[in-house]
Amino acid sequence: MKKICILSFIFLVTLSFSWVGHSYFTYLIVFSTPSFDPNELVQITDYSYTENRKYTTSYSTSTVFDFLEFEEFLKCETTSAVFFDESHNLSKAHQNQLPAWQILATYVYYPDLGIDTGIADDFIGQLAVSTAKAIGFNVNRSLRHSVLKYGTIEIFGAHESFIHFVKMSQLAKAKNDRYWQLRFLAYALHYIEDLFAPYHIKLGEWYETALIPFDRNMISYLNTYHTICDNYLLFLLTDSAHSEEVRKIIQSAKPIFISKDPQRIADEVLMYTYVNFSALHSEIKTTFAEALKTGFSYDLFKEYESAGKLDRLYERILPIIETMSGVVKGIIQTFN
Numbered sequence: 427m428k429k430i431c432i433l434s435f436i437f438l439v440t441l442s443f444s445w446v447g448h449s450y451f452t453y454l455i456v457f458s459t460p461s462f463d464p465n466e467l468v469q470i471t472d473y474s475y476t477e478n479r480k481y482t483t484s485y486s487t488s489t490v491f492d493f494l495e496f497e498e499f500l501k502c503e504t505t506s507a508v509f510f511d512e513s514h515n516l517s518k519a520h521q522n523q524l525p526a527w528q529i530l531a532t533y534v535y536y537p538d539l540g541i542d543t544g545i546a547d548d549f550i551g552q553l554a555v556s557t558a559k560a561i562g563f564n565v566n567r568s569l570r571h572s573v574l575k576y577g578t579i580e581i582f583g584a585h586e587s588f589i590h591f592v593k594m595s596q597l598a599k600a601k602n603d604r605y606w607q608l609r610f611l612a613y614a615l616h617y618i619e620d621l622f623a624p625y626h627i628k629l630g631e632w633y634e635t636a637l638i639p640f641d642r643n644m645i646s647y648l649n650t651y652h653t654i655c656d657n658y659l660l661f662l663l664t665d666s667a668h669s670e671e672v673r674k675i676i677q678s679a680k681p682i683f684i685s686k687d688p689q690r691i692a693d694e695v696l697m698y699t700y701v702n703f704s705a706l707h708s709e710i711k712t713t714f715a716e717a718l719k720t721g722f723s724y725d726l727f728k729e730y731e732s733a734g735k736l737d738r739l740y741e742r743i744l745p746i747i748e749t750m751s752g753v754v755k756g757i758i759q760t761f762n
């Protein structure tokens with residue numbers, strides 16, 4: 427058990443540097459969503475569903491993690507300090523019950539543990555994956571965590587993933603299966619949070635994307651921008667001089683109700699991220715132009731922040747964080 431905990435910790439830290447630090451962000455959200463009781467004790471029930479969406483529950487990203495070990499990991503206390511404060515440690519299920527917050531804040535992370543690895547839903551998606559692989563761009567895990575649109579062509583399907591799991595959550599609700607209602611909802615929240623991440627909906631500007639087949643550096647640049655952006659929010663949540671302010675913004679964000687139709691919610695979020703893409707992308711390029719030559723590392727955020735180099739990027743990203751917080755709270759309330 428101890429071995430699992432230590433390996434879990436390493437594995438989690440490695441993967442936690444995604445756009446939102448999904449678990450920590452969602453943890454802050456569930457404790458500040460009006461009329462949602464995070465401490466409600468929920469009886470764990472067995473999975474009893476038939477889904478028309480294929481995904482795996484044995485993690486191909488790691489031989490250490492299989493489904494059962496992940497269940498153990500959720501109850502593993504040594505990992506709690508990574509995401510949660512001291513008053514809300516992850517705990518073992520007591521009498522086969524878990525608090526609602528723990529189900530949402532931990533399972534929101536689950537889709538990043540490889541459940542979508544190597545799965546494409548459509549022909550264009552599969553073609554895009556093999557092409558990307560051929561030019562050395564690994565998109566395996568992110569297939570269903572992105573939506574890339576080129577004119578009328580749309581590939582991958584984070585929005586479809588969101589819609590599917592909202593529907594599953596509502597199906598569980600109709601069966602009075604509270605545990606799976608929340609657990610499916612947690613998966614759905616993952617994908618909608620991903621849709622707020624600029625580089626999950628665009629690789630770059632159209633002219634940059636068009637250069638990919640001809641300029642090998644371009645894919646590496648775009649990949650680095652993506653990494654920078656994904657890491658920046660985690661930095662803001664945990665290591666920045668602004669962390670307290672950012673957490674307060676998340677906690678005090680008012681719920682935003684878009685619709686009861688998950689398709690509409692996904693469409694609106696996609697549009698929002700499209701509208702914000704160019705300004706954010708341009709700011710990231712300007713700020714990290716030097717880092718592209720010397721190499722990006724997470725420590726650069728601290729250095730750049732102290733030197734005042736992140737001020738404009740911070741101003742630009744704050745409203746996005748606030749909107750995302752409001753929308754996620756609205757979704758929890760709508761489908762609770």
Ligand SMILES: [Zn+2]
Nearest residue numbers: 537538571620
């Ligand atoms: Zn994701």
